[in-house]
Amino acid sequence: MRSHYCGEVTEDLLDEQVELSGWVHRRRDHGGVIFIDLRDREGLIQVVFDPDESAAFQTADTVRSEYVLQIRGRVRRRPAGTENPELKTGQVDVYGQAIEVLNEAKTPPFQLTDTDVGEDVRLRHRYVDLRRPVMQQRLRDRARVTSAMRRFLDDQGFIDVETPMLTRATPEGARDFLVPSRLHAGSFYALPQSPQLFKQLLMMSGIDRYYQIVRCFRDEDLRADRQPEFTQLDIEASFVDEDQIMGLMEAMIRQLFRQILDVELPDPFPRMRYAEAMDRFGIDRPDRRIPLELVEVADLVTDVDFKVFAGPANDPKGRVAALRVPGGGEALSRGAIDDYTDFVARYGAKGLAYIKVNDPAQGREGLQSPILKFLPDAAVTGILERTGAEAGDIVFFGADKASVVNDALGALRVRLGHDMGLVADGWYPLWVVEFPMFEYDEQDQRYYSLHHPFTAPQVSDAASFRNGDPEQMLSRAYDVVLNGTEIGGGSMRIHNAAMQWAVFEALGIDAEQAREQFGFLLDALEYGAPPHGGIAFGLDRLVMLMTGAQSIRDVMAFPKTQNGSDPLMEAPAPVADTALQELHIRLRRTVNSGSE
């Protein structure tokens, strides 16, 4: 049926007979001669039909876009002057001698060469969308990435072990997807949010080095980089410490970039403490392509009459920070500043104070700002000195609870970086380390794990853990950040039952709950659990970055829309009453399915 891929027909095959199969990419009918660009996954080749080959010519006259053809012909050098340097196969064409229509095709819902087709249309006809070379390339790059990962990990002695998809709901963390049990009336499986506990159990099972490229499920609202089902590269190892894991993992990422993109990443990856990341960038996944940084100025405004600044400056949970934007005083209009004010409001900021710096040498006269009149000279000069403001700059301020300032200015920093064209080219990987163990939830009046409840604290014995201040306690967790996207995260785990009990206690999980929900883990920890730790990478996000895609939907073959539905399969869908009965389920309300 086929002797070569279309995209492989080059001068090497001159004068040879070839058989090709593929789709009609374009047809150009000149009356006396018909050109068909035949496309398969490897590329395009031009096939020429001439009236001398009467039967083939007549068939070629009837074919249309996306018809599936098999053709036979001879590879010829193109006449001088008609070569197409745009095509890999552009030095030759195929003189078509026979053509068979393997299948006709309706006119496609969109042109494959269009680049800005609506995503709903693309998803509904995904099988057409995926024929586009850019989508083919992304899927192939993804396959190369997973293949390279497997090669690396296999070489390092990691063992690929599958873990269950039907498992148990977990109380902490994301909302679970539930699967009703037919055999256990009223009970439910949950799809795994990640194989976290299974991989720890595998360490206790003596597997020593585990990995899995595994689907994970979280029933939360979607984003450009979040899907209800997504893929992790999940890894765990025993008898190692965090430096060994980080060292091995960054070696893997370096090899990946070398092999797939021919890019050399730094060795080692830089590391930054969580606290420093928050101070300087307002976020735990700083994008180091952007040179702007937050600067703390609370100590300069503790005594000013301006309550907007003085309040947070004197509040232990408050923060007053400045963000200097070089050239921003000249570049940003009043309207642009208003837009940024609206932008930071999304993160809870009540306003966006600023000082335009026209000429710092002139003191107050050289400045322009609605808040200038509230600030004494000492504060103003202190701010200008500390931020290093120069003529033409603008300095923005955030003053509020630290979390609001960090969210707002952290996001503004990224936004301004893009708007002002300050984003550097290239790849900036970064380890973020020394995360807090816990964060306090005001609403629930309790602590939650920043990572997860199995993360080891930096203190090594349960007694000193219990004596510690949960606010100050640090964990042995680490995240990998690439260009402002968290691509992976992990930690050393608790491998000692007493410590695990103590952490549950700190989280307000009482003994009965702990037994009921995590009894198996607590037991396993008492049967000889080795020290262990690991990491999980978000494969979709990593491939998105590596391929330059704007959303992880573009690196998944069949993604869901923002409301979690699949326009192609039309999932989710109602099921028959009999199916519900078998599952011991009655709907609370008759739901209008719209499918009747």
Place this chain on the structure above:
RNA sequence: GGAGCGGUAGUUCAGUGGUUAGAAUGCCGGCCUGUCACGCCGGAGGUCGCGGGUUCAAAUCCCGUCCGCUCCGCCA
């Protein structure tokens, strides 16, 4: 749960109260022997997302609703 943007021809879009709703591209027909975004001529193609309201008159204004995208919350 909330905010913003969008929904008009197959597709991408224009059309801010008043003629028969347009353009590009695609599609169909005709012509064309070297094009490759082929060209030229002609043609077909519309539930202006859906429902209600205001008005002499609604794609256009108002209310509701559905769908898509981006973001906040959420996502250990």
